[in-house]
Amino acid sequence: MDILKDKVDARVIGPTVVTLGVYDGLHLGHQAIVRTVVERALLIDAIPTLITFDPHPRQVLKPDTAPPLLQTFNQKMEGLRLLGIKQVLVLEFNAELAALPAEDFVRRYIVEMLQAREVYLGKGFAFGHERKGSIEMLQQLSERYGFFADEVPEVQLRGHRISSTMIRRLLKAGRVNLARRMLGRGYGIEGEVVRGDGIGRKLLFPTANIQVQNRVLPADGVYVTLSLIDGIWRRSVTNIGRRPTFGGDEVTRVETNVLDFDRDLYGKIIRVRLLHRLRGEKKFNGIDELRAQITLDRSRAIRYFSSDFVSRNLEYL
Numbered sequence: 001m002d003i004l005k006d007k008v009d010a011r012v013i014g015p016t017v018v019t020l021g022v023y024d025g026l027h028l029g030h031q032a033i034v035r036t037v038v039e040r041a042l043l044i045d046a047i048p049t050l051i052t053f054d055p056h057p058r059q060v061l062k063p064d065t066a067p068p069l070l071q072t073f074n075q076k077m078e079g080l081r082l083l084g085i086k087q088v089l090v091l092e093f094n095a096e097l098a099a100l101p102a103e104d105f106v107r108r109y110i111v112e113m114l115q116a117r118e119v120y121l122g123k124g125f126a127f128g129h130e131r132k133g134s135i136e137m138l139q140q141l142s143e144r145y146g147f148f149a150d151e152v153p154e155v156q157l158r159g160h161r162i163s164s165t166m167i168r169r170l171l172k173a174g175r176v177n178l179a180r181r182m183l184g185r186g187y188g189i190e191g192e193v194v195r196g197d198g199i200g201r202k203l204l205f206p207t208a209n210i211q212v213q214n215r216v217l218p219a220d221g222v223y224v225t226l227s228l229i230d231g232i233w234r235r236s237v238t239n240i241g242r243r244p245t246f247g248g249d250e251v252t253r254v255e256t257n258v259l260d261f262d263r264d265l266y267g268k269i270i271r272v273r274l275l276h277r278l279r280g281e282k283k284f285n286g287i288d289e290l291r292a293q294i295t296l297d298r299s300r301a302i303r304y305f306s307s308d309f310v311s312r313n314l315e316y317l
Contacts, residue, residue: 002087003077013049013087014115017041020051021125022164025070026079028184029155029162033122036152038084046117047086051109052076053093060093068215070164075188075214089114102128102137111145119147123154157182174219176274186226186273189214189254193265196255205294207239207255208265210272217252218274220281224301226314227258228271233314235259237301238272241281245290259298276304 004013017040023030034050041048054073058066071079080088089109091097100108105128110116119138127133138149155162162182170179171187180186189212196209208227220241227236238256242249256272278297284290304310 001077001081001085004087004089005092013089013113014047015117016047016049016087016114017044017118017120018049018051018110018114018116019120019122020110020127021122022056023050023052023076023080024056024067025164025167025183026076026083027162027164027167027182028157029122031083031184032155033120033152034080034083034085036120040118040120041086044117048084049087049089049114049116050080050085051089051091051114053091053097055093057093057098060095061098067165067168070167070187070214070216072190072213075190099129102133103141104128105133106138106141106145111147116147119149121149121151123151168216171216171218174221174277174280176218176223176277179218180275186275187218188271188273189217190228190269190271191254193268193270195266196253205257205291205298206262207257208270210254210256210270212254217254218277220252222278222281222297223274224276224278224304225256226273226275227256228273229258229261229265229268233273234261235301235305236272237278237297238274239281244281244283245286257294257298259302 002013017037019033019037021030021033026034037050038048040046056066056069077088091109110119121135121138125135135149135151142149160166167179167182167187170176170182176187189210191210191212191214193208194211196207217240221239223238223240225236225238226233227238228234236256236258238254240252240254242252254272256270278300282293284293305314
């Protein structure tokens with residue numbers, strides 16, 4: 001997949017089928033739009049292309065209300081590649097781009113640069129100065145510039161609209177199961193394994209201490225997880241919190257105990273998918289009580305993975 005940047009790449013990169021947006025999280029609603037773009041591009045022999053913005057527009061326009069992003073830039077790019085997008089145009093969102101009229105945006109990027117044959121937007125998405133760019137505007141401009149434009153219906157879950165904002169709220173509340181259903185996969189965090197203080201090994205349950213790159217973490221607690229290590233998804237249990245039993249840390253720690261695995265992971269980048277919350281974080285009365293609880297947590301995680309549904313669908317969780 002090609003990642004192109006305005007004012008850096010001047011090559012011809014069309015004809016295309018295009019969508020545009022922030023696409024933070026790549027939830028089921030985003031996936032529906034992307035799949036439409038990929039399928040239409042295949043049918044008309046065009047390049048499935050996505051225009052996105054970095055940083056998030058609200059970080060420039062209203063920084064006090066800018067949301068923490070669910071994914072790192074690299075995680076988003078990998079997700080788009082897996083969904084079939086062949087090129088991504090990354091536009092630096094700054095004051096100049098914010099002031100660009102919507103019709104000029106269409107002409108410069110969608111028509112001249114990408115030679116779009118078809119353009120698809122998510123429901124309610126707007127772009128350009130004062131958010132005047134809409135599906136209605138695109139359809140009005142389509143005859144002049146020779147492309148087709150349409151809106152992809154929103155995806156709902158149990159009657160609720162799926163959105164990145166809703167997923168952030170669910171994660172903050174520890175409701176990773178429902179967040180997983182909206183994402184179409186377990187929420188993923190990743191980072192480098194760094195040295196800790198060895199408490200997990202003293203408890204006979206060594207953990208990988210992850211210096212997480214993601215800005216959004218779920219509520220403190222213990223979770224059933226999958227950990228991607230050297231290309232293999234392994235069963236694991238992950239604690240997120242400040243370790244109140246040991247006096248409490250100033251910052252939140254992410255510590256993963258990989259089941260049936262005891263290799264040195266220091267310096268490796270590992271990815272963790274959160275599948276199910278076992279319990280909230282708790283202060284225990286000493287090491288023995290904590291060790292007993294960890295044993296119980298691991299047993300519950302093993303039972304979770306041994307269920308028929310989970311064992312059959314592990315690669316999709």
